Amino acid sequence: MTFTYLGKRCRETHPQPSTKSGWKLLEQKLQTILFEISMGIFDYSKHFPNSKKGKMLLKSRADFYTxxxxxxxxxxxxxxxxxxxxxxxxxxxxxxxxxxxxxxxxxxxxxxxxxxxxxxxxxxxxxxxxxxxxxxxxxxxxxxxxxxxxxxxxxxxIRNLPVSPREPEPFTRTEIEKILSQLEGQERNFFQFAFWSGLRTSELIALAWQDIDFENNRFYVRQAKVNGVLKGAKTKSGYRTITLQPEAKQALLNQFTYTGSLNEIVFHDSRKNQPWKGDQILRKTIWTPALKRSEVKYREPYQTRHTFASMLLSRGEEPMWVADQMGHKDWGMIRKTYGRWIPTHESQGGTALNG
CATH class of the missing domain: 1.10.150 (DNA polymerase; domain 1)
Structure with a gap:
C-alpha cells in the first residue's frame, strides 16, 4: 500500500493472501486509512505496529510522541x-x-x-x-x-522552588573537643583536619599526599570524589592553595603513619584500609555515632567547613583571604554567609589560627 501521511510518502505491506478476496480486503484497508488521514484520526501504530517508518513519523508529532x-x-x-x-x-x-x-x-x-x-x-x-x-x-x-x-x-x-541556603551553625571549641574525644586513629585525624581546613567532604576524601607541602606549610585542593569518582574542581576558584593551620598539620602528621608510605589518598576507611568511596558511609558510620556519644547537637559534616570560616573571621582574618581559603571567587559569599562573625574593625594581618 502507498499513501501520503504528514507530507511523507509511505509504503507499507500487509499480510493478505494473493487472492481476489485478499486484494479486496487490502483495498478496503487502504480506503479506511485514507479516510482516517483525511479526518485527522489516523493512528499509524494501530495499523502498522511494527513499522519503522511509522515510528519515525510518530516521533514528529507531539500528540503521539510520549x-x-x-x-x-x-x-x-x-x-x-x-x-x-x-x-x-x-x-x-x-x-x-x-x-x-x-x-x-x-x-x-x-x-x-x-x-x-x-x-x-x-x-x-x-x-x-x-x-x-x-x-x-x-x-x-x-x-x-x-x-x-x-x-x-x-x-x-513553572518557576524553580525557593531554596534556603544551609544556615551556618558552627561548632564551638568545646564541642570540637568533645567530638574528637570520641574518635581515635584515622577517624580522629580525618575530622580534626576537617575542622581546621575548611574542605568539603568530597574534597577531604580525595586529598592526596602529593598535594601536601609540609615544608611550606600549605596544601593544594585539586580534586574531589563524588559518587566514588575522582574529578577536578567545578570552578577555577575551586583549585586553591590553603595555609596549614597547626591543628590541621598535626592531624596530617598523625595520619602519615597510617597512609603516608602508600603515596596516594590521605584518608582511608580504617575498616577496609581503603580510601573512602563517598561521604554517606562516613557520615553514617563515624560522624553521627561520634556526635551521639559526645552528646553534641547534631549538625551535618558540612558544618565543619562553616566552623573553619567562622573561626578565621572571628580572629580578624582578612575576609578576602578567607574567601580564597574557602574556594570562593570573591568575598561576597563570605560577607553574606558569615557576616555576623566579621569584627567591626577587621584585623589586617595574620594567616593562622593561634591558641
Missing part, C-alpha cells in the same frame, strides 16, 4: 556531555520520578498545573531536590520548543 520516549532520547543525545555524578542524578530523576509520573503522556498533553500539583505532593523531598528532578524535563521541552516541535513550552510557566 514523554517517556522524549526523555530517553534526550538522555541518549546528552549523556556524553555530563560527568558520571551528573549522569547518575539525571538517571534517577528520569527513571525513578519523571517517567513513572508522566511517561505515558504525549508531549503535547503535559500542562504546567499537572507538574505543579505533582511537585506539591512530593512532601519528603527538599525544594532543591525537586528543582533538580525537573532539569531533564525542562531541557527536553526547551529543545523541542526551539526546534518548533511544540508551539509552547509549559515548563516556562
Amino acid at each position: 514523554i517517556a520516549e522524549g526523555l530517553k532520547d534526550w538522555f541518549k543525545r546528552n549523556e556524553s556531555r555530563y560527568e558520571k555524578s551528573t549522569i547518575q542524578g539525571y538517571k534517577s530523576a528520569i527513571f525513578y520520578h519523571l517517567i513513572p509520573q508522566f511517561g505515558l503522556l504525549a508531549i503535547s498533553d503535559l500542562t504546567a498545573i499537572q507538574v505543579k500539583e505533582w511537585l506539591a505532593g512530593l512532601k519528603r523531598l527538599s525544594n532543591k531536590r525537586k528543582n533538580n528532578i525537573l532539569i531533564p524535563l525542562r531541557q527536553l521541552y526547551e529543545e523541542l520548543y526551539l526546534d518548533s516541535f511544540i508551539e509552547k513550552n509549559p515548563l516556562e510557566r
